[in-house]
Amino acid sequence: MSGAERIEADYLIETAFDPGHAAAAMAGEQSSGTFVPVPGETPELKARAAARVERLDVLETVGSPSLPGAGTPRGASPPVIRRAAVTLSWPVDNLGPSLPNLVATVAGNLFELRQFSGLRLLDLRLPASFAAANPGVRFGIPGTRRLAGVEGRPLIGTIVKPSVGFDAGQTAALVATLCEAGIDFIKDDELQADGPACPFEARARAVMRVVNDHAERTGKKVMFAFNLTGEVDEMRRRHDLVRELGGTCVMASLNSVGVSGFLALSRHAALPVHAHRNGWGALSRHPLLGWSYVAWQKIWRLAGADHMHVNGLRNKFSEDDDSVIASARACLTPMSDAAPNVVMPVFSSGQSVRQAGDTYAALGSADLIYAAGGGIMGHPGGPAEGVAALRAAWDAAMAGIPAAEHAKTHPALARALEGAS
Structure with missing residues (x-):
């Protein structure tokens, strides 16, 4: 040096x-x-x-x-x-x-x-x-796409809802429904970790039985990000269990585990690490205090994050759309020629078929995870049509076709547009 x-x-x-x-x-x-x-x-x-x-x-x-x-x-x-x-x-x-x-x-x-x-x-x-x-991004976009079996479009994802309250069996039953619906990616809510009502090991075993069974029947292994946030030894043990069960992703809450905790996890990890930013508003909401996301995300990319949350357009929080897109662009911008450390941005928070076109137009990239909760589970035709509608919305966005026009030949998208806010 x-x-x-x-x-x-x-x-x-x-x-x-x-x-x-x-x-x-x-x-x-x-x-x-x-x-x-x-x-x-x-x-x-x-x-x-x-x-x-x-x-x-x-x-x-x-x-x-x-x-x-x-x-x-x-x-x-x-x-x-x-x-x-x-x-x-x-x-x-x-x-x-x-x-x-x-x-x-x-x-x-x-x-x-x-x-x-x-x-x-x-x-x-x-x-x-x-x-x-430092560890840097090891899986990032290409590794995530390879493990999820998705190329050329965003990963369509969702979050287990209700956030807490399900036991392991109920969580697995929901995952089975989502797998059959054709989902690419599912994540634990950040509030669900290892409580007595839904212990981590029981949840991981129940969910991976469903995921593995679906993969054996269809050839598609859905990526599930298990929230292993905890003390360092707990996170390492939980990671190892997920890997042994055939899982392809783990998740940690950045502000909860801190830089040293996240480094300990990422240096140990043999799976992509999905980095959740809950608590971010305390660092950023006042424009004259704290951090910009542009600076903050560089710390976690070097620490080994593979996916990073960036909120979403017309979200349920206080962040405006320009800030969301700037955050996503920062994630996709190489830090240097020698060590690009490009991380996959995760769009979530009230996302539906209505934001897909604007998201693609503003970002100019399909390298992202598009996570919708109500946008999938709340579709009038059920989760399968919810997933189909989101894929159709993104196909239209990437082809430069207005969603309403594309909906004329895609009924699931038409029904979603009728009900989306």
Whole structure:
């Protein structure tokens, strides 16, 4: 690893202080400095280890602070509150290619500095040493397509609903119905892990009996993402059980297990890891606080995620469509020529036949998992027609045919369009 290699991070800041001084406080707090000079922080040490402000562009002034608790300069009445784009850099030698310590460096105490009434991490640029030292995406799009037996179109998927309340046998019965319907992908809800009412082992055995039986009869093995979120040893044991039973995917909740937990799982895994982002809103919902998805997803791609949730168009949450598409494009954008680490985006949250055309037009790619709950289970003709309708909607989207026109020769799609909101 070259001592000249540096990490870069882009931020949006809001401050009542001089933006240059505020950016310097960020750099000091997140490297060699503290709030007062200390004897050991020599010029030589600063040259070797200090963060640098590489760029500062003042953008605009605003009338009031976005977040509470920020300080104001003495004598500034009223204070002038400015927003600015800032790029900081750090020598890789401060931390090595460590993802947990990268997070502490680029997204640590700086969010709490009193100089700021807004601070958001927008993007990261990492040297090749990070990709080389971390698991990275191992299955991604080609591996997922191979295991699911789906090429040239999105994987049509769904989520076990109700989210919790079914026992292992009831879950398996639903999976049998979905397999017969022609589904490509099914996932546990993130709330269903290993509770006494539906223990992980019992659920895995019951579901895989159904999946394996269907595969023997039809030649198609449905991909089921088992939620094995838990402590590290639990996740490893659950992964190994799924693999022994012939399963082809496992799932973990990123914000629950953390970077170190996810790294431990992905280094152990011999199956694709479906990465769920539940809790993401706490990191992102305020536009002047937290992370952009563009920066956040890079951490998990290097940690070994193969699929990442990006929400969906006209979703049930607060995220707008432009943000959803930007997130999906980020997942499909190579991180470098040497280590592309392209991950498969997962569209979910209130998806139906009505969003398929707009999703394809905006994204320009069919490399995705399209997961619909009510869009399949709520079809008036049942789950089989729900799956058929979604496939027809995507066939139309990829062919540039309006869904309503395609529906004239595809009854399942016509009935879905009649009932879809």
